[in-house]
Amino acid sequence: MDLERTAEKALRKVLEEGAKEAETYLVRVRSLTAYIDDDRIKNLEDKLDLGASVRVSVNGRLGQSSTTLHSLRELEECGAKAVALARLSRPDPHFKRFPGFQYPSGTVDVCQEDVLSATTETLREKASEVVRALGEGLKVPRGLLRAGVVERSLANSNGALLRERGTMVYAHFTSMTQGADPGEGCERYCSSGLSGLDPQAMGERLRDKAVNAQGAVHFKGRMTGSVVIPPEELAEMLLSSVGYSLDGENALRQRSPWKDMVGKEVGNRLVDLHDRPWDPRSSLSCQYDDEGTPTKERPLVERGVLRNLLYDNYHAQMGKVSPTGNYVRRDPTDPLNLYRRGGATMPVNLIWGPGGKSVEDMISGMEEGLVVEKLAAPEVNGVTGGFALEVRSARLVREGAVDGYIDQCLLVGNLYQALMRVGAVGDDPSVQLNCIIPSVLFEGLEIVGSE
Amino acid sequence: MMDLLDLAVERMRAEGADFCDARHQVITTTAVAVVDAAVKRISEDRMRGACLRARKKGAWGYATTVDVSKEALVEAAALAVRNAMAGNASGRPIPERAGLRSDLRAEVGLHPAEVGTEEKVQAVLDMDRAQRVDPRIVNTNSMLREEIRQNMLVSSHDRHLSWEEVRSTIMVEAVASEAGRTEFFYDIKGGTRGYEVVRDTDLEAFGRQVGKEAVKMLTAEKAPSGLLTCITSPSISGLLAHEVMGHASEADEIVKRRSFLTDMVGKEVGSPLITMLDDGTVPGARGTIPFDDEGTAASRTVIIKDGVYQGYMQSLETAAEMDVEPTGNGRAQSYDRRVWVRMTNTFFDKGDQDLDEMIADVRYGVLTDRMISGMEDPVGGGFEAKALRGYLIENGRVTRMLRSFTLTGNALEILRTADAVSDTVELDGGTCGKGIEDWVPVSSGGPHCRFKIVLGGD
Secondary structure (H helix, E strand, O other): OOHHHHHHHHHHHHHHHOOOEEEEEEEEEEEEEEEEEOOEEEEEEEEEEEEEEEEEEEOOEEEEEEEEOOOHHHHHHHHHHHHHHHHOOOEOOOOOOOOEOOOOOOOOOOOOHHHHOOOHHHHHHHHHHHHHHHOOOEEOOEEEEEEEEEEEEEEEOOEOEEEEEEEEEEEEEEEEEOOOOOOEEEEEEEEOOOOOOOHHHHHHHHHHHHHHHHOOEEOEOEEEEEEEEOHHHHHHHHHHHHHHHHEHHHHHOOOOOOOOOOOOEOOOOOOOEEEOOOOOOOOOOOOEOOOOOEOOOEEEEEOOEEOOOEOOHHHHHHHOOOOOOOEEOOOOOOOOOHHHOOOEEOOOOEEEOOOOEOHHHHHHOOOEEEEEEEEOOOOOOOOOOEEEEEEEEEEEEEOOEEEEEEEOEEEEEEHHHHHHHEEEEEOOOEEEOOEEEOOEEEEEEEEEOEO | OHHHHHHHHHHHHHHOOOEEEEEEEEEEEEEEEEEOOEEEEEEEEEEEEEEEEEEEOOEEEEEEEOOOOHHHHHHHHHHHHHHHHHOOOOOOOOOOOOOEEEEEOOOOOOOHHHOOHHHHHHHHHHHHHHOOOOOOEEEEEEEEEEEEEEEEEEEOOOEEEEEEEEEEEEEEEEEEEEOOEEEEEEEEEEEOOOOHHHHOOOHHHHHHHHHHHHHHHHHOEOOOOEEEEEEEOHHHHHHHHHHHHHHHHEHHHHHOOOOOOOOOOOOEOOOOOOOEEEEOOOOOOOOOOOEOOOOOEOOEEEEEEOOEEOOOEOOHHHHHHHOOOOOOOEEOOOOOOOOEEOOOEEEEOOOOEOHHHHHHOOOEEEEEEEEEEEEOOOOOOEEEEEEEEEEEEEOOEEEEEEEEEEEEEEHHHHHHOOOEEEOOOEEEEEEEEEOOEEEEEEEEEEOOEEEEEEEEOO
């Protein structure tokens, strides 16, 4: 099935059904996954997915529908359903039209040959190499290595027509020491290609993390100090807080702490955030977002000052601004069922520019604090910025030196306030989900243990 | 379709699978979302596809496809077996089971298909408008979501099953803001029920109450930190049951010796007041299923009885490994996701105390209210639960409201401190991931329980 022609054909059909404005979005995916279970290859999966989403406006009323796609008849039924639902809706106060055709602002190729040619055998070998690299006395209880090819095509009644193809790779492995009271480690890899995945290095990091976690002691008491958060934990903290506040819809609906903050300070001078949608290392990089608006590099927070919020097409019309090309349906960890997902407005790739300090430099300058290795669930309340996160493993630092590993305590603070107290930015950026960020040291966070 | 699944199973057997099954699924989801009194989304999503799963020695091969023609299914069947043969995991064979034929429709009060969309849109608009109880309410969000799953399964154990699952959910969330401070509150109702979820609810009162509670949150104070006496509300009790004790009782973690509950059967793991169950047969609960995704009927599994550990939740594979019966816990998110051991409705059983009596005995502590999220830790047994809010208890009385905080500690140590359990169990519906993906509908809950837990909040 030619996605572009099918998208156009379906669009014409939906307009014939009575839609005044319409958009058809088709996705075809091949996804391969190798699952490790107790050091062995447990599952090998080969999945084909094809589906479509249709959004329509009928006399100012909006409706949408999606379907897996085996035949054109399913697509026609999907379009007819969207039109029928729109007729049952209420007039929308903001929507006028879908984005018109625009030439791309930049180019990126995220179609990596090593993924296009990959087979389940390729993944099997790579995943097994990670396991071997752990060495004796440890195991990988769970792991997965996934590679996907995502083709998407979009047509709308305002003239937008696009087709992009990209590749994605996602790996997630846990490690574990053997025996009583085991320690656990975790490593993640996100990219558009396989070549950046070094199985030996990943296996060694997994080994070190599990061994360190096994030796951790429960933290007692409490302290307020400096805390270094590594990229793999910071990414989710930023996406759940800064990502929430950058979404223009949240500002328009008065539920964002950054609703009146463009041009004002939201962090100290070390906070430097950008959206860089053409970085070839990230699998979400693209020329057009998932509703046909060209993506564009833009500053978000420069030296602590908020420069831009992000808008999809609908909320740009609501706010009487231009859409920024940040409507994202895709997920850097999982390429399946994209047509079912409602898009979210977010940075395509959230970049925190690297600083000049290594984590060792940061440690040497700390009086008292932690270098986090693993948090249970690094989520922040986006509305308030508050967080209290269980530390599964961290290095305790006293007077500029590491004083062992600790666990079972809470890291407590407010992310929006913490951005005002960034003490140092690391020189170790890595791709984590749709973020490319380094380790960051925050001052004045609270650590609460038992007793 | 059943005959095509039969063909696919035959092909997998012919290709050399020791065990295999073929699943076909149609999932139709209808959603109406209203934001600030305007319809934001009205949608219907339909997924249809098939999963072919083959086992050779201890390794599985999967192939899934949205093309459910005979040719595509047979081709996928062969691919599934090739993938299984490429794996190198070892494992005991899955014992033969008696064949079974069944065709079940969902037992709901009012099937969602029998209610017009216009009525549904109006219901969500009504819930949304009702939240505007105060000028400090700056944003309102309301949603109705209905999911109908038509499942069909054929396995090499001569299981020919088809069944329907229906789930309905209504949700409201209000955001309040004043003097630079913003807070939110929410409420959810639903389960394996039909449109009676809406018809049986006073939508005006449902929305209004959430609006009022969001405004009250603006005065909530910072929670105390440290080891405290804590009365967990049913939703937080449920997080302890589900996230820590539940995930660690999934038998795949036991087979791998990854769980801190490995080899614990017969041992004391908590106060004698603690009994815990996973029960996939609770009428109307969100995690209720007639069969799991391997064709095993759902059942009631006693995990802890009077503080003593009893046993694990099983799939076909783990039951074979441990030489026990499967418990109906082999579940998958959808046809295109893997099957592994998952919970259904997981909860602590009721005790015999009145909540007011439990509060009266506390000199200084916290009563939790509403959860935000929790996180599993089957290896270490660590507990993390985020509460949306709570109340301070001082000298046996509930005093001030507390804003969002987190509870943490070692689960077994927490369970040993239980000294009171209330007489009423409530279940909260949700969606559970394992590791980082594979989301299935579940519920969790329990009574109010009084523990010693470490708290911290901003």
